[in-house]
Amino acid sequence: MRLLYSNILPLRLEEGQQSFIDYFKEAAGNSDSLEIAVGYVSKASLMELQNIVEDSGINNVCLNIGMYYLEGMPEGTYNAALSLNEAWKQAGIGEVRIVKAFKYHGKLYTFYKKGNPVAGIIGSNNLGALKLEASNLRQYEISAVTETPEEIEEVSNIIRKLKEPRCSANIQEVRVPLVREVNTALVGQEFVTRITSDEVAAYQRNVTDISFEIPLKVPENHADPRMRGSNINVCYASGRKRVWWEIEMVVGKEIRDLPGYPEHNKPFMAVTDDGWKFKAWTCGQNNKNLYSKDDLKIMGRWIKGRLVASGLVEPVNQVETDKAFKGMITEEILEKYGRNSITLTKTTVKTIAEDGTEMDVWMLSFLPNTDVQEVTV
Known part of the structure; x- marks a missing residue:
């Protein structure tokens, strides 16, 4: 020995x-x-x-x-x-x-x-x-x-x-039993605030029946050519170079035509189920886009950051060099994660923006739908 x-x-x-x-x-x-x-x-x-x-x-x-x-x-x-x-x-x-x-x-x-x-x-x-x-x-x-x-x-x-x-x-x-890990992609980001689990619970107690399930449109797998370069994989689109964190949430007409959907170009405060808060809005032609308002990468850092925290994908520093699409989000990845959509739910809570404007507060949810027991930390 x-x-x-x-x-x-x-x-x-x-x-x-x-x-x-x-x-x-x-x-x-x-x-x-x-x-x-x-x-x-x-x-x-x-x-x-x-x-x-x-x-x-x-x-x-x-x-x-x-x-x-x-x-x-x-x-x-x-x-x-x-x-x-x-x-x-x-x-x-x-x-x-x-x-x-x-x-x-x-x-x-x-x-x-x-x-x-x-x-x-x-x-x-x-x-x-x-x-x-x-x-x-x-x-x-x-x-x-x-x-x-x-x-x-x-x-x-x-x-x-x-x-x-x-x-x-x-x-x-x-x-x-799983211990959910902090989405560190949002830590220290401008225009984003970290809130406690108690604050999240307080907002969740004030949700309304106005709620929209927005699917994440992605390729089936890394070999599937469909949906490459669009939605949450827009960084792989040809043309303007984008960083990996930037996404475009394109919402279908069948959803945005439903009663109560957020008004066009009217900012609201988004509170996420994993404890983040940032401004968002619906915008674009025919109100088809759901974006984080102050920085397009914030919504991407929230969605993709959850997948990174879950160990299912790694951020790509230079997307143009990722010829194997290792950083692409696919149906296979979302299936392993346990969630293939985000939920946008209105609350009864109002908040005041820096300029004194009153804003609605909406909940954004993307924690997995899983039968694995969750340990809260």
Whole structure:
């Protein structure tokens, strides 16, 4: 047995010492089978694990996650884990499981090659140690590694027991409580105000029966040429360059002709179900557009920002270089998110703008319609 270290000032690696990350990658490169049972993971570490599995030619892999079934799992991490599970199952190499019998807080890793034990790691390193971020960059960890076959088998025996149905299940079969993550795309943006959950609830208690369900018109998948460059994917349209966050909400005539639809070019205050407030209005020819008033990107940062927070898409810095349309929102993405429309509902509340003008307050809703239990934070 020997130790694996973090490499953080003032305790930098000394001569002869090895970091957890370096040893993990080295052991994976010498293996064809990898089994992991940890308490916590991160979205970034799941992506890094997939890269390591692919680069190392691992053909048998299982990740068992131990703390989220009872504590709740961040939605971005949950969707990343679902995606990883789907990729491994489609490739026929493994799965992602969730411990549900109890809170499992151990950190175990075993590596095998052609059925022979290569290495076993036990210690304080959760999977997040594979990809250091701001949250764990200064977090010092110590683990122990063994290359003794009998000791590796002992670690493997625990992991195998945790994989049994009495202890865990595939992540797709488990109703994991979700912790909704803050839409950071709106943090610090001009013309946008963050409000509390109590304030949101107060507005929700004053909603009226005047409500409109506005579908998000998107391609079926990334290969579908329809609806590219329009609506919330307008950044992919030819012509004027637009940033990824800019969208155009085009509302169908059958909706905007309904009684009570917001008046043309009359600003109102929009309050979102996830705690943001900004001015919006309906405008354009035949009143067909629903926009955030002061900055077209605000509505995009609200809608697309929710999908980013959920771990289903990453922002694209230069849309013109995204030839594979990786940043395009599709029906497949919205289905995974659990919502393919936004709801615009009038309230009885009035507010006063900076110029003294009275404005109606409307609720905008885009939180998922999901049967997964939600943990409020």
